[in-house]
Amino acid sequence: MPRPSLFRPTDRHPALWVRPEERYPTFWVETLGSLPPTHGERWSAARGRTVRHFDPYRSKLAAALARGWEGDLPSAGEPWLYLGAASGTTASFLADLVGSKGRVYAVEKSLRPFGRLIAVAERWPNLVPILADARRPREYVDWVPNVSGIYVDISQPDQVEIFRENANYFLADRGRALIALKASSIERGIAPAEHARRAVDALAAEFLGGSPVPLAPFHRAHYFLDLRRSPPSGGGRRPVRRPTRGSGSPE
Ligand SMILES: C[S@@+](CC[C@H](N)C(=O)[O-])C[C@H]1O[C@@H](n2cnc3c(N)ncnc32)[C@H](O)[C@@H]1O
Numbered sequence: 001m002p003r004p005s006l007f008r009p010t011d012r013h014p015a016l017w018v019r020p021e022e023r024y025p026t027f028w029v030e031t032l033g034s035l036p037p038t039h040g041e042r043w044s045a046a047r048g049r050t051v052r053h054f055d056p057y058r059s060k061l062a063a064a065l066a067r068g069w070e071g072d073l074p075s076a077g078e079p080w081l082y083l084g085a086a087s088g089t090t091a092s093f094l095a096d097l098v099g100s101k102g103r104v105y106a107v108e109k110s111l112r113p114f115g116r117l118i119a120v121a122e123r124w125p126n127l128v129p130i131l132a133d134a135r136r137p138r139e140y141v142d143w144v145p146n147v148s149g150i151y152v153d154i155s156q157p158d159q160v161e162i163f164r165e166n167a168n169y170f171l172a173d174r175g176r177a178l179i180a181l182k183a184s185s186i187e188r189g190i191a192p193a194e195h196a197r198r199a200v201d202a203l204a205a206e207f208l209g210g211s212p213v214p215l216a217p218f219h220r221a222h223y224f225l226d227l228r229r230s231p232p233s234g235g236g237r238r239p240v241r242r243p244t245r246g247s248g249s250p251e
Contacts, residue, residue, distance in 0.1 A: 109132060
């Protein structure tokens with residue numbers, strides 16, 4: 001087990017800790033969850049707090065940090081929507097970052113990882129598992145409020161469209177999006193960097209963002225996008241499409 005004195009708090013986020021290592025620093029997150037460790041990750045003590053290793057090979061958000069991404073992490077108290085939660089590895093870290101007053105609404109469509117996601121949610125009370133297809137946000141409109149941010153990691157060819165549709169339903173004005181884009185899911189024969197650039201261009205009318213961050217060598221052919229919804233043109237609030245169940249198509 002690493003020596004606790006080696007952990008340092010960061011000024012990125014109150015729950016994010018860093019530990020200098022021989023090759024590169026590792027990131028650790030103070031956890032809301034209880035022992036034993038989940039997902040086979042390392043847990044440790046840092047100055048009286050319990051922290052979990054935020055492994056860049058297991059989480060694309062951790063990989064973005066390891067690759068030098070300098071954007072804002074989800075903040076304490078924020079509600080976030082998570083598309084493609086799988087068994088909850090990264091979703092549980094998001095739950096740690098938003099803390100006990102925040103919420104992570106975690107959408108997963110496959111039954112097998114969803115079972116494990118439920119087990120994780122029993123230990124992270126601010127993690128709300130939702131068994132649904134992210135292509136059909138109307139089916140979970142009654143469970144998800146307007147959110148401060150949307151995290152997307154669904155590895156689908158139409159992931160940008162899926163994100164846009166969910167943003168129309170749930171994302172607050174000036175809300176944020178963190179998107180792990182799997183370039184090879186979109187179209188073979190085009191370089192991953194070009195895919196990422198096209199995704200940013202496709203969303204540019206509504207979202208402002210910096211340069212996509214490559215996630216290799218941790219996740220091959222993946223890029224990380226950090227976007228913020230731009231203010232609606234002409235000022236005022238963007239109309240949010242939140243039909244109630246059975247009220248027909250939002251289109
Ligand atoms: C790469 S894995 C996600 C890993 C996870 N984000 C993490 O870091 O722990 C992609 C997940 O997206 C889910 N998925 C794919 N298409 C989906 C859809 N249309 N709606 C909801 N989940 C979807 C898959 O079942 C899979 O569990």
